Amino acid sequence: MTDLETDVLELIRSRPEGILQSELWKELDVDSRKCSRVVKKLEEDGLIERIECKKGSTKTFLLTAKKTAKEINPAHLLAGDELIPCVGCELECIVTQCHPLMDWMYQLAIVQHSRK
Numbered sequence: 450m451t452d453l454e455t456d457v458l459e460l461i462r463s464r465p466e467g468i469l470q471s472e473l474w475k476e477l478d479v480d481s482r483k484c485s486r487v488v489k490k491l492e493e494d495g496l497i498e499r500i501e502c503k504k505g506s507t508k509t510f511l512l513t514a515k516k517t518a519k520e521i522n523p524a525h526l527l528a529g530d531e532l533i534p535c536v537g538c539e540l541e542c543i544v545t546q547c548h549p550l551m552d553w554m555y556q557l558a559i560v561q562h563s564r565k
């Protein structure tokens with residue numbers, strides 16, 4: 450990732466409400482065409498979203514950062530040595546009525562109780 454791509458991404462990420470593309474290049478003091486290329490690259494890389502909108506009569510884009518998945522601690526997916534049933538599940542999901550999940554949570558409670 451280039452320095453400019455990093456700067457653009459950091460600025461977009463610093464604005465949870467998003468930033469207009471027409472303001473982005475002014476804030477970074479870079480050429481608008483160069484900025485457009487960087488924005489297109491970040492969008493293609495799946496790091497940002499670009500939604501067409503209007504400011505007055507001018508067409509622009511609202512740029513928002515995509516949320517990145519946080520690392521999951523694999524230990525949180527286990528009840529003892531039993532993997533949470535949601536991994537690879539193909540059932541129609543109604544969480545509050547899911548017997549495999551209830552059984553797994555019951556197993557988790559037993560494991561946690563036995564560690565005390």
Ligand code: SF4
Pocket residue numbers: 534535536538539540541542543544547548549550
């Ligand atoms: S809650 Fe139940 S149905 Fe939903 S994904 Fe998990 S195991 Fe599957």
